[in-house]
Amino acid sequence: MTTPLTQGDISAEIADEREAYAKRVADGAPVENHPSRGYAPYRSSVLRHPKQPLVAVNGDPEAVELTGPAFGVTDITAFDHDLTRQHHGEPLGERIKVTGRILDREGRAVRGQLIEIWQANASGRYAHQRDDHPAPLDPNFTGVGRTLTGTDGEYEFVTIKPGAYPWRNHVNAWRPAHIHFSLFGTAFTQRLVTQMYFPGDPLFAYDPILQSVTDESARARLVAAYDHDLSTPEWSLGYRWDIVLDGPAATWIEEGR
């Protein structure tokens, strides 16, 4: 029988990975904005990442990936962006508004593109058959939202603050509260699936998924800002989270539109 993996074991690995990254950067390696797919403290990654280097497809203006899918009003309904109004009753929890802008790395607004979100309920339970965390389900909360970005790349969701939840990466592993985001840019190369976190969460340091982003300033970009001006009196708290999509896009699309 193997010894159960403790938080101490995982935290030591997280510290080692961070130290190794700091040394690489000090030796002149580039800043890493994304997690390394082979980040072992997140144990599910071990058998699920390629060991060969990615093959760069650069300088091919004909690459299909420089364009991407389109979405429109037929793909969305009026209640999709408000996760508190998708059932007959109101969900339990702290009502929040999450808003921000989607830009590409050139600073251009991503207009009319699809954002999808999903999250646990206020108790830290997903409305998913395979989530067996013994926390209550909420009959008034599915935890799924969609919207299209506006002309300045802006988006807004109304939801409740998700709870932290346990998982089985190691003994006593807990995910900090987060909302999963899926985003499309103007090109398939700009596709992004990520997670938004809440400021000041005491679980940050313990979580190998957040810590897989070894660069401190990159990691900070996954954390929304509490914005008191976005809070609505006697109604909800407001968070701002701006998102920058990586990857190139075909410039001819911009000119053609």
Add this chain to the structure above:
Amino acid sequence: MSLAPTPSQTVGPFYGYALPFAKGGDIAPTGHPDTVTVHGYVYDGAGLPIPDAIVEVWQPAPDGSRTGAPGSLRRDPVKGEIIGRDGVAFTGFGRIATDADGHYVIRTLPPGGAPYLSLIVFARGLLHHLYTRAYLPELTDPTADPLLASLSPERRDTLLATPDTGSAPGVLRFDIRLQYDGVHEETVFLAFD
């Protein structure tokens, strides 16, 4: 101007109510005579199928247009349910969650002006999605395509969909291997900078 990008994070295991949608792999209009079926399994480094992966596909329309069209997740405005594509617009986009066997199926029309379907793989355990391409044999000249020509034959073969022996014509097999399992070559994954 270059802004620092927002980092990727894993899709995790609980996207089930959010991402998959009915008929997500059926890009071709129902019953279209030119339909090609591309299907396969997503495997991990132990050679086991991955039952909680998502495969997304993007491709040009048969006429070569690359603008796509809305309507992949067309909704019933009364009940909010996803009622699927209207069968006329070619959206060029598909999304398939692998089933309990790690299997996915795409039914589409051959792309115009490019010999491949662009694929993205997401999975629990995968911290950053992966790009690959399924080249369709009838459209592909492996010596003329710059990407294929740059690869060794073993690596190149991981990008070639192959006629599925024993299946109807137009059925192609394309397995995706996230990691070398000791026997099978790891799929070639792509980077775009």
